[in-house]
Amino acid sequence: MRSGRLFIRLGKAVAVALILLWSLAPIALILSSSIKPEREIFAFPPSITFTPTFVHYEALWERWPDFFHALVNSLIVTVLATVLAVAASLCSGYAYSRFRGHWIDSSALFLIAVRLIPPIVCTLPLFPVANALGLQDTHAWLAALYATFFVSLGTFVMRAFIDQIPKELDEAAAVDGAGRLRTLFRVVAPLAAQGMLAVAVFVIVYAWNEFLFAFIFTSTRARTAPLVLAEIVGNFDGVEWGVLFAAASVQLAPVLLFVWVMQKHLVAGLTAGATKG
Amino acid sequence: MKESLATRLALLAPAQGMVLAVLLVPALYLVWLSFQTSSFGLAPRFVGWENYARILADGYFWRALGNTALIVLVVVHVELLLGLGMALLFASGLPMQRLLLACVLAPYAVSEVAAVVMWRYLFDPEVGHVTYALQALGLPTLDWAVSPAHGLTMVALLSVWLHLPFTFIILYAARLAVPMELYEAARIDGASPWQVFRRVTLPLLVPALLIAALFRLIFAFRLFSEVWLLTSGGPARSTEVVAVYLYLEAFRYNSFGAAAATGWLMVLGSLLLAAPYLWRLGKAQKADA
Numbered sequence: 001m002r003s004g005r006l007f008i009r010l011g012k013a014v015a016v017a018l019i020l021l022w023s024l025a026p027i028a029l030i031l032s033s034s035i036k037p038e039r040e041i042f043a044f045p046p047s048i049t050f051t052p053t054f055v056h057y058e059a060l061w062e063r064w065p066d067f068f069h070a071l072v073n074s075l076i077v078t079v080l081a082t083v084l085a086v087a088a089s090l091c092s093g094y095a096y097s098r099f100r101g102h103w104i105d106s107s108a109l110f111l112i113a114v115r116l117i118p119p120i121v122c123t124l125p126l127f128p129v130a131n132a133l134g135l136q137d138t139h140a141w142l143a144a145l146y147a148t149f150f151v152s153l154g155t156f157v158m159r160a161f162i163d164q165i166p167k168e169l170d171e172a173a174a175v176d177g178a179g180r181l182r183t184l185f186r187v188v189a190p191l192a193a194q195g196m197l198a199v200a201v202f203v204i205v206y207a208w209n210e211f212l213f214a215f216i217f218t219s220t221r222a223r224t225a226p227l228v229l230a231e232i233v234g235n236f237d238g239v240e241w242g243v244l245f246a247a248a249s250v251q252l253a254p255v256l257l258f259v260w261v262m263q264k265h266l267v268a269g270l271t272a273g274a275t276k277g
Numbered sequence: 278m279k280e281s282l283a284t285r286l287a288l289l290a291p292a293q294g295m296v297l298a299v300l301l302v303p304a305l306y307l308v309w310l311s312f313q314t315s316s317f318g319l320a321p322r323f324v325g326w327e328n329y330a331r332i333l334a335d336g337y338f339w340r341a342l343g344n345t346a347l348i349v350l351v352v353v354h355v356e357l358l359l360g361l362g363m364a365l366l367f368a369s370g371l372p373m374q375r376l377l378l379a380c381v382l383a384p385y386a387v388s389e390v391a392a393v394v395m396w397r398y399l400f401d402p403e404v405g406h407v408t409y410a411l412q413a414l415g416l417p418t419l420d421w422a423v424s425p426a427h428g429l430t431m432v433a434l435l436s437v438w439l440h441l442p443f444t445f446i447i448l449y450a451a452r453l454a455v456p457m458e459l460y461e462a463a464r465i466d467g468a469s470p471w472q473v474f475r476r477v478t479l480p481l482l483v484p485a486l487l488i489a490a491l492f493r494l495i496f497a498f499r500l501f502s503e504v505w506l507l508t509s510g511g512p513a514r515s516t517e518v519v520a521v522y523l524y525l526e527a528f529r530y531n532s533f534g535a536a537a538a539t540g541w542l543m544v545l546g547s548l549l550l551a552a553p554y555l556w557r558l559g560k561a562q563k564a565d566a
Binding site for chain 2: 015019022023027029030033042044045091092095099111114116119120122123124126127147148152154181184209210212215241251255256271
């Protein structure tokens, strides 16, 4: 019996080790290799003791100034998309939490159903439209696309959170003479801050990392970091892994830190969105 | 509390307006477009079902569809199995749970492009660490740039790596929601661990499994970036997936009509793939009510 328990604990330890290796090793390798001297990068097994160097980051700065410009673009697009998606989700999430009726229910179903349309399918008709309206290669257009693709999930996450807030609070606010919109922004929104954070985490991770829309709808002015990173990969000569790792690290590190800090909200949002949506 | 129709509309307008303008109207326009011959700068001309007929007669389309179906089915089911295993492992109690959870979630933060950099390096035929390790163990290595089967294997590995955190979280949350009393009751009745899993855990996880499968099936069917960045569909269009086929039709060969028809076939395809799961989910929910 004792040996059986020991066996189970050993099995669990091995499983955990494998899971950690699978999840973290690729990321750790990129981050650590970006500050390794060239000859240490290819050492196998990977070296752990090395003198850190920033030569690859310097090379990146010199050869790919575009990349840093693109990081700024990514930041602008991410912020715009987040504000738009959170604001729209808050309003519609509140409406679906408080109002009932045939039209309301069908429009909720519609919000879910349209998500079946793949992004690449709507790029086709939107491409000439964006051109005609002068939206091609602008931050606002990209942000609007990103926000749209998260507004359904965002709505249902917000509804799940707002459902927890007692209706009596709305009624009390109404007795005090506050209108619906005032109630939403002054009373409900502060209490639903957790949900807004959860929606924000989704949109931020998506907007910062997205490739397809940026690939089709931007060329120079609004080009985002993943695109320039892809260009660096495309021009890769098979030798200078250091520069590639530096660029990937810069693109990756901020959002990884962000996800770790926001872990609680991410998990809460995922469970609320998937099970109640 | 009474409200005017205007308030309701004002609250719903932003979300519904965005979805209408960016998703529904373009999708409907696409129906019209799929019956036209259309290219940049040319006036569209009605051609009936010609675009559909052309695509359905195109060997490259069928190869792309086959590749997509294969990758989607493998990726989603591997994810469900691994995610379920991990959820049960985490629920059985581990030290430093929060830290471990953070580690498992890490790939969620990684962009497709950065993931491609990582996995390209790991499996690089000359200098990749996994290539070294496989060689040291006397195992065959992945020639992903040359062999189509190996290229698709890389794409599948990459997809599982990127999306496992999502599947895992859904299943883990569902497992935590199973009431402890059920396990205590099963223990008192003298059920073996396998019986507990088979009779208590698994039946209660079915809705979560279906939801995770549904989400992932629909999203995996759109697979584009991983393939585009890794193989661009090559060598010789052998690793194309449907989204890449559509992109090439539209933006390289400028045949918008054919691309539009592909788009509708894609929507249909993902619905067909998801249908058995939707049907099961509907049944599960009816049983609940």
